[in-house]
Amino acid sequence: MANPLKCDLCSKPATVHLTQIVNNKVHKVDLCEACAQAKGVTDPSGFSLADLLLKASLNPEPAAAGVRCEQCGFTQNDFKKLGRFGCPACYDTFRGVLEPMLENMHSGTQHSGKVPTRALERKSLYDRLTKLELDLSEAIKSERYEDAARTRDEINQVKQAFNQQPAR
Amino acid sequence: MTISSLLETPSELTDAVSSKTAIVLMTRIRLARNLAGFSFPGWAKAPQREEILAKCRGAVASTVPMKRCFNVAIGELSELERQVLVERHLISRELSGAKGGAGVIISKDQSFSVMLNEEDHLRIQVLRAGFNLKKAWNSINDLDSALEDHLDFAFSPTLGYLTACPTNLGTGMRASAMMHLPALVISSQMEKVVRAVNQLGMVVRGLFGEGSDASGSIFQISNQTTLGESEEEILKRLGSVLQSIVEHEVNARAKLLEADARKLFDKIGRAYGILQNSHLLSSSEAMNLLSLIRLGVDLGAFADGNRAVVDRLFIEAQPGHLQYAQKGEFEPGQRDTLRAQRLRAEFANFPRPDFTFNDPEKN
Numbered sequence: 001m002a003n004p005l006k007c008d009l010c011s012k013p014a015t016v017h018l019t020q021i022v023n024n025k026v027h028k029v030d031l032c033e034a035c036a037q038a039k040g041v042t043d044p045s046g047f048s049l050a051d052l053l054l055k056a057s058l059n060p061e062p063a064a065a066g067v068r069c070e071q072c073g074f075t076q077n078d079f080k081k082l083g084r085f086g087c088p089a090c091y092d093t094f095r096g097v098l099e100p101m102l103e104n105m106h107s108g109t110q111h112s113g114k115v116p117t118r119a120l121e122r123k124s125l126y127d128r129l130t131k132l133e134l135d136l137s138e139a140i141k142s143e144r145y146e147d148a149a150r151t152r153d154e155i156n157q158v159k160q161a162f163n164q165q166p167a168r
Numbered sequence: 169m170t171i172s173s174l175l176e177t178p179s180e181l182t183d184a185v186s187s188k189t190a191i192v193l194m195t196r197i198r199l200a201r202n203l204a205g206f207s208f209p210g211w212a213k214a215p216q217r218e219e220i221l222a223k224c225r226g227a228v229a230s231t232v233p234m235k236r237c238f239n240v241a242i243g244e245l246s247e248l249e250r251q252v253l254v255e256r257h258l259i260s261r262e263l264s265g266a267k268g269g270a271g272v273i274i275s276k277d278q279s280f281s282v283m284l285n286e287e288d289h290l291r292i293q294v295l296r297a298g299f300n301l302k303k304a305w306n307s308i309n310d311l312d313s314a315l316e317d318h319l320d321f322a323f324s325p326t327l328g329y330l331t332a333c334p335t336n337l338g339t340g341m342r343a344s345a346m347m348h349l350p351a352l353v354i355s356s357q358m359e360k361v362v363r364a365v366n367q368l369g370m371v372v373r374g375l376f377g378e379g380s381d382a383s384g385s386i387f388q389i390s391n392q393t394t395l396g397e398s399e400e401e402i403l404k405r406l407g408s409v410l411q412s413i414v415e416h417e418v419n420a421r422a423k424l425l426e427a428d429a430r431k432l433f434d435k436i437g438r439a440y441g442i443l444q445n446s447h448l449l450s451s452s453e454a455m456n457l458l459s460l461i462r463l464g465v466d467l468g469a470f471a472d473g474n475r476a477v478v479d480r481l482f483i484e485a486q487p488g489h490l491q492y493a494q495k496g497e498f499e500p501g502q503r504d505t506l507r508a509q510r511l512r513a514e515f516a517n518f519p520r521p522d523f524t525f526n527d528p529e530k531n
Contacts, residue, residue, distance in 0.1 A: 072207045084287070086211035088204055088322035088330040091337075098334060105335055107369065108396020111328030113339040114309070119316045120323070 007032035011073045069093040122162075129158050169238040169276065171249050175492075179256070179278035180297050190466050191414050192299035193346040193386065193479060196257065197308050200331045200340035201290040201315070204322040208332035209270070209285040217269030221284050227318035228273045228282045228290075233311055238274040242266050248497065251488030257295060262286055280311060287332050288340075290315070299410065301343060301403045309399075328395060338395030343403055345410050346375070350385040350463045351420035354432075358387075361413060369393055370409050375455075384455030384482060389413065421467070425526065433523050436464040443515040449508040450500075454485045468525035474518065481514060 005014040007030060014030035068075050074086025076097060085091065091098065102109045132155045139148035180194075202208060206220055221241065229239050242250065242263060250264040259272050263286040270285040283291040292315070294308040315321075322330040328338035336342070352358050362372045373388045389410060391402050424432050439460035442449075449457075462478045464470050483489060490506050491498055498506060 072211060074211060078211075082210065084210055084332040085208060085334070087207040088202060088324075091324060091327055091330050101334060102337070102395065106338065106393040106395035110326055111324070111338045111395060112401075113328060113341070113398040114312075115325075116316045116321050116323050116329075118313070119320050123320065 005030040007035050009035040067093060125158055125162050169236060174238045174274060177276060180295055191348055191417055193348055195296045195300045195304045195345050196293060197304045197341060197343045198291055198293040199308060199312055200288040200336045201292060202322040202330060203289050204320045209289060210332060214269060217285055220289050221269050221271050224284045224290055225271060227315055231311060231314045233275050233280050234273055236276050241271040243268060248488060248492055252492050255483060255486040255488045259283055260286060301407050305399060305403055336394050339399050341394055341399050342390050343406055344388045344390030347387050347389060347413060348385060348462060349387055349417050350459050351424055352417050353385040354424060355420050357420060361416060365389060365409060368409050370406060383452035384459040429526050436460050436469060436521055440521055443511050446508045448504045449511060450504055451487060454507055454511060458482055464521055469521040469523050470519060
């Protein structure tokens with residue numbers, strides 16, 4: 001089955017498809033029902049596709065308003081609407097908006113509670129392993145065999161440490 | 169484990185026999201956790217929600233406290249079964265209304281439950297009878313650490329555990345106590361208490377959380393903020409607020425007895441009479457009557473062992489439990505008949521109140 005078209009604004013399934021020719025150029029827009037409604041697309045009296053395209057792509061507004069989370073596609077407008085974030089990475093993406101909010105919301109802005117130590121150790125070992133494996137293949141490619149041998153030893157050490165972590 | 173065997177097994181909430189539960193009925197702690205690299209449940213698409221659900225169900229079920237647990241997707245439960253779990257505080261109303269890709273895992277004794285794909289990927293909860301923040305924290309901390317071995321939680325060194333809603337950020341911990349405060353209600357002091365508690369950074373809610381009323385004079389008091397303090401600091405602060413509410417309630421009871429004991433005994437005696445003889449009882453009236461009986465137990469008008477009976481009835485007089493026991497769905501009017509019938513039966517053999525404890529000589 002072909003993937004259904006996604007809304008250009010919010011990535012929900014698109015049900016409204018528009019084509020307009022402006023200045024001899026064809027513009028196509030796919031929208032979900034909610035966004036179409038919100039942008040006045042369904043209002044026959046006044047709707048400019050150019051405006052919409054401009055907002056979606058060029059983003060004339062200053063920085064923050066048009067920011068979109070790279071990980072999950074969440075926007076600041078979504079946050080305004082839902083009051084919740086899209087994914088953990090949003091906390092990085094929207095740091096600027098979040099920080100002043102946190103001061104009013106909590107008794108501090110710095111975490112001082114529990115830390116998932118075992119999970120973090122596992123992640124740092126995993127990251128190290130990924131990097132070493134990359135080093136190894138590069139060393140082999142450029143025929144630096146002494147480096148390759150050393151890297152392989154290191155990989156084995158990390159793998160051993162990794163195996164001592166509890167099973168996943 | 170099936171839902172019927174789960175509900176028939178003695179549980180922390182319905183079968184605790186302890187005088188420690190006098191004013192604080194139970195202590196609850198929940199931790200919000202999310203998996204790194206996945207969208208939060210409210211934003212994740214259906215297939216991803218299913219993937220998260222499957223991953224977490226496996227991980228949670230493999231932990232020690234969840235041995236022989238009750239483990240279902242919400243879609244596998246009937247509406248009535250979900251309502252029963254809400255009334256037992258094992259799932260939230262939000263989860264009970266979830267469409268797809270959500271689930272819950274409940275330990276055999278119902279002291280642990282883990283909601284999956286509610287507002288966060290995991291909402292880990294522990295429930296202990298009585299005033300027991302420390303014990304509750306130790307056991308939920310262990311379960312959380314055990315889950316760490318299987319799941320990579322979304323965590324930032326500066327912001328702590330990352331949650332869908334920034335109000336839960338940091339520790340992701342909400343600790344609460346369910347308190348029975350009839351004397352503060354009778355003497356119209358609750359408003360004052362709520363205001364003072366709010367000023368101390370704690371929140372007061374009704375029996376079933378946000379937006380619910382406080383029938384039965386039962387209130388939930390919990391911490392409001394989750395970031396900036398450690399779990400222990402938050403619990404210590406909450407603990408001292410709870411302790412001072414307990415003292416206020418004890419004082420209010422003493423004052424009621426001192427001012428006009430007859431008035432109070434009249435209320436308790438009438439409640440007893442209605443529970444023994446009524447034929448129509450709404451849920452909130454039943455709660456209020458049971459609350460007076462419970463106060464009677466605390467004061468010594470009924471034997472101590474009867475408190476557990478009242479606490480069980482607080483739960484079993486709820487609409488979901490009534491209908492579940494009758495194996496059918498009933499209109500609210502029919503439910504009031506059923507409820508009265510049930511309580512008449514329970515109170516037929518309940519000993520009469522004995523107010524001689526208030527003899528001036530004994531005091």
